[in-house]
Amino acid sequence: MTSRTPAETARDIPEATVARLPVYLRALISLIEHGISTCSSEELARAAGVNSAKLRKDLSYLGSYGTRGVGYDVAYLRYQIAREIGVTQDWPVVIVGIGNLGHALANFSGFRSRGFRVVALLDADPARQEESVSGIRIRPFDHLETIVAEHSVAIGVIATPAHAAQDVADHMVTSGIRSILNFAPTVLSVPEGVDVRKVDLSIELQILAYHEQRKTQGESA
Amino acid sequence: MTSRTPAETARDIPEATVARLPVYLRALISLIEHGISTCSSEELARAAGVNSAKLRKDLSYLGSYGTRGVGYDVAYLRYQIAREIGVTQDWPVVIVGIGNLGHALANFSGFRSRGFRVVALLDADPARQEESVSGIRIRPFDHLETIVAEHSVAIGVIATPAHAAQDVADHMVTSGIRSILNFAPTVLSVPEGVDVRKVDLSIELQILAYHEQRKTQGESA
């Protein structure tokens, strides 16, 4: 095995693997909290809810951090995954649209513990701007560009109604944000180089409904 | 083209297609609201943010609902997709854990308009049980079984802290719920035949962070 400087870390991790790394990270943190210092791929895979072969292959993209015949050092692996994902330092985040959902997000303590820090809450409604949520004052939406520049914000969260989401996204992009998490049920179009991920309650429920319908049909037939 | 009774509708729609049908449905509804009665696969694909070949292939699993040289009848296709997903009638849903997030979900108007109806809000904390959210009273968690039986609830939403989620899921399963949407950041284990989908903010943000880190690295190199 060749020694591996951070700079020459493998460049191309498959997208499916990237999506699972946070799950492994969480499982490792849970193991640490239970005082477990070493684990096999089998155990970690069970904790993460995946196949152990898949887990091993996923980890192999990061490097060779296990020991054959022994398993993985939990704390070491945790650090390596966190470093690979990029959550060893906190990422500044802005949330736009502080309604029902925005309030819940702003109050959500899981943010800070997972490598993110809410630096600003923005809303277009002046009535909202009197308010503070968990110690952060709600500010006017047109402060976006200033705030992004000031805090080097790279990640924006959209929690506005669907009809406002594209406009908000456009402003985020011109302000320099290149990663967007969208809770509004709408397709965003953004330039090349900007990543958008969506979280969509209705879609998830509809997928469940589809399968539920099939189950029920099979029953009555 | 053979005539097709509802019963002999194609049985095996690929999972990737199932996940996109709700997106198409939403796009079609939006077209209807704009007074558009016919559209080509190209136009619908643009509205849904996908490749037109992919859209056509997806729709072909449902049947042959378009007309060559013309396109699709928007209202007709909308109905067919809704029927396939199973959202032509409302599905009763229970939400467990009415904290920050649970409140937002309970207040969310998009539920009813998308084929779902919240029949009960449940929480273990007696202090919560004084409260009503958008006209629905919060009830004790141990009413779950009764409520599920009474309303034939098939879908449950978990919005409790992570440490309570597995216990809630177990109770849901024994009550007869076979589809679970989980917002708690934990892996649920459920018996064969029960579907779980998760919505996980931290994972989405970490995936964005991973790509963001790569972008920034490339820049400074």
Add this chain to the structure above:
DNA sequence: CTCGGTTTGTTCTCAGGTTCACAAACTCCT
């Protein structure tokens, strides 16, 4: 009725992801 233009439904090919299975590498015990 025929022909040109349009758009669907489908076939084919390729890329990506999952799982199996096993050699290589390690530990511990004798």
Add this chain to the structure above:
DNA sequence: AGGAGTTTGTGAACCTGAGAACAAACCGAG
């Protein structure tokens, strides 16, 4: 030191999904 037992890392087979490309089917004009 050697051998038995364990567990990783990975090659290879298999499966699923994406996209290009095109024949079949439809419309409307002349």
